[in-house]
Amino acid sequence: MTSISAYVLTNNSEKYLAQILVQLARIAEDIVVLDSGSQDATEAICADFSTVRFLHRPLDDFKSQRNYAAAQCRYDWILFVASDEIPDADFVQSVRQLKTAGFDCDTYTVSRHWYVLGQPIVNMYPIVSPDRPIRLFDRRVASFTQDSNRVHESLRGGQREGKIGGKLFHHTMETKAEIQRKLEHYTDIAALDLLDQDKPLARWRMYLSPIGAFCKWYGIRRGYRDGRLGLYLGKYAFDYTYKKYQKARALNRRRKKMPDENSE
Numbered sequence: 176m177t178s179i180s181a182y183v184l185t186n187n188s189e190k191y192l193a194q195i196l197v198q199l200a201r202i203a204e205d206i207v208v209l210d211s212g213s214q215d216a217t218e219a220i221c222a223d224f225s226t227v228r229f230l231h232r233p234l235d236d237f238k239s240q241r242n243y244a245a246a247q248c249r250y251d252w253i254l255f256v257a258s259d260e261i262p263d264a265d266f267v268q269s270v271r272q273l274k275t276a277g278f279d280c281d282t283y284t285v286s287r288h289w290y291v292l293g294q295p296i297v298n299m300y301p302i303v304s305p306d307r308p309i310r311l312f313d314r315r316v317a318s319f320t321q322d323s324n325r326v327h328e329s330l331r332g333g334q335r336e337g338k339i340g341g342k343l344f345h346h347t348m349e350t351k352a353e354i355q356r357k358l359e360h361y362t363d364i365a366a367l368d369l370l371d372q373d374k375p376l377a378r379w380r381m382y383l384s385p386i387g388a389f390c391k392w393y394g395i396r397r398g399y400r401d402g403r404l405g406l407y408l409g410k411y412a413f414d415y416t417y418k419k420y421q422k423a424r425a426l427n428r429r430r431k432k433m434p435d436e437n438s439e
Contacts, residue, residue, distance in 0.1 A: 176274050177252055177274050177278060178204045178205070178244060178249075178250045178274075179202065179204065179205075179250050179252040179253065179254055179270075179274065179275060179311075180203060180204070180205040180206070180207065180248030180249055180252070180253050180313060181202070181205070181206045181207070181208040181248075181253070181254040181255065182206070182208070182209060182244040182245065182247070182248060182253065182255070183196075183198045183199070183206070183207075183208050183209070183256060183257070183258050184209050184210075184211070184241070184244060184253050184255075184256070184257070184258060185208055185210045185211070185213055185217050186210065186211045186212055186213055186217075186234065186258075187213045187214060187217065188210075188213065188215075188216045188259070189213075189216040189220060189259035190259075190346075191249060191259050191261055191346060192208075192217060192220050192221075192258055193220050194261050195256060195258065195260070195262070196207030196208075196220070196221070196223075196224050198261070198262040198266070198267055199254070199256070200224055200227075201224055202254070202267055202270045203254055203269075204226065204249075204250065205226060205228075205248060205249040205250055206224065206226050206227045206228070207230060207244055207247050207248055207349070208221050208227055208228070208229050208230065208364070209230050209231075209232055209240060209243065209244040209247070210229065210230065210231055210232075211231075211232060212231075212232035212234070213435050214220065228247070229337055230244075230247060231353070236367070237364070238319045239317045240405075242318060242319050245319075248314070251313055251314050251315050252257075252278060252311065252312075252313055252314075253311070253312055254270065254309060254311045254315050255310060255311075256343060256359055257345065257347075258341040259346045259347050259399065260287065260345045260346075261343065261344045261346070262341065262342075262343055263342050263343075264337060264341070264346065265340050265341030265342065266285060266340065266341025266342060266365065267341070268340070268341070269339045269341050270311070270339060273311075273337075273339070275371060277382050278313065279335070279337070280333070280335040280336055280337035281312065281313050281316045281332070281333030281334055281336070281347075282309045282311065282312040282313070282317050282333035282335075282337070282424050283309065283310065283311040283312070283336070283337045283338060283339045284309050284310065284336060284338055284339065285307065285308070285310045285311075285338070285339040285341065285342070285343055286305045286306075286307055286341075286342050286343070287304070287305055287306050287307065287342070287343040287345050288304055288305045288342055288343070288345065288374070289302065289304035289305070289306075289346055289347065290344065290346045290347065291347060291349075291404065292344065292348065292350070292354075292355075293346075293349060294401070296398075296401050296404065296405070296408065297396070297397050297398055297400045297401050297405065298351075298392055298397070298398050299347075299348075300388060300390075300392050300395045300408070300411060300412035300415055300416075301412075301417045302401055303396060305342075307338075309330045309333075309336070309365055310343070312330055312333060313333070313341060314416055316333055316334070317330050317331065317333040318331065318332055318333035320328065320332065321330070321428065335422075354411065357417075358414060358415060358418065362415055362418040362419045362422055363422060365415070365419040365423075366418075366419050366420075366422035366423040366425075366426055367426070368419075369412070369419060369423040370423055370426060370427060370430075374423075376420065376423055376427055378424075381420035381424065382418060384416050384418040385412075385413040385414070385416040385420075386413070387416075388412040388413055388415070388416040389409050389410070389413040391412070392408070392409055392412040393405060393408075393409030393412070398412075418433035
């Protein structure tokens with residue numbers, strides 16, 4: 176049977192962490208919890224699991240955090256879930272079967288079902304629900320590479336993709352205050368991605384792109400099916416797009432001024 180490592184990124188993640196670690200402990204011989212500054216019971220929960228190593232690293236961006244976590248893992252096959260993604264029993268059984276039979280792909284996806292404010296949703300920018308993210312990979316061939324985004328990052332390098340059975344239940348953003356905090360945090364990082372990718376930052380994009388995002392996610396992607404929450408999440412898509420351009424433009428202006436400031 177192939178041994179695997181698992182990791183979870185945490186920050187004040189006490190609500191679901193015990194449920195997640197119970198499931199991971201059934202399938203992973205090594206578990207890394209990489210924490211970026213929890214002030215709740217996250218660390219204490221980890222102490223109850225003999226296979227868990229609790230590590231600290233300040234969060235700069237999610238790509239770097241994931242690569243650091245993967246580097247701390249003892250085994251080349253790595254399973255990762257978010258601190259609010261709860262694997263079901265079928266997921267656990269499916270991974271066990273893969274470990275016994277041997278992995279014949281480089282990466283494996285799983286069906287992930289999203290809940291926002293406690294309600295199952297059709298979509299939340301920039302995903303549809305359910306989606307199929309990669310959650311198991313061979314780090315010898317796949318990683319979050321340098322050209323991956325810092326936020327909504329993607330694993331790259333694998334040639335053959337398989338599927339894990341079962342589901343992940345993703346309970347995210349359970350209050351409107353949390354949604355607003357994450358909106359600000361994610362758009363800080365997304366603005367850097369825009370600059371890295373040398374995306375056009377014309378003022379008209381800052382105003383028209385958010386309208387396009389709302390129309391796409393509320394209308395075309397059928398967010399309206401989620402009722403009042405769908406309208407609220409349509410506004411989230413609008414705000415997210417506006418803010419990432421607004422912040423990218425502000426950063427770009429500051430960067431252009433830096434040579435003049437340094438020459439004085």
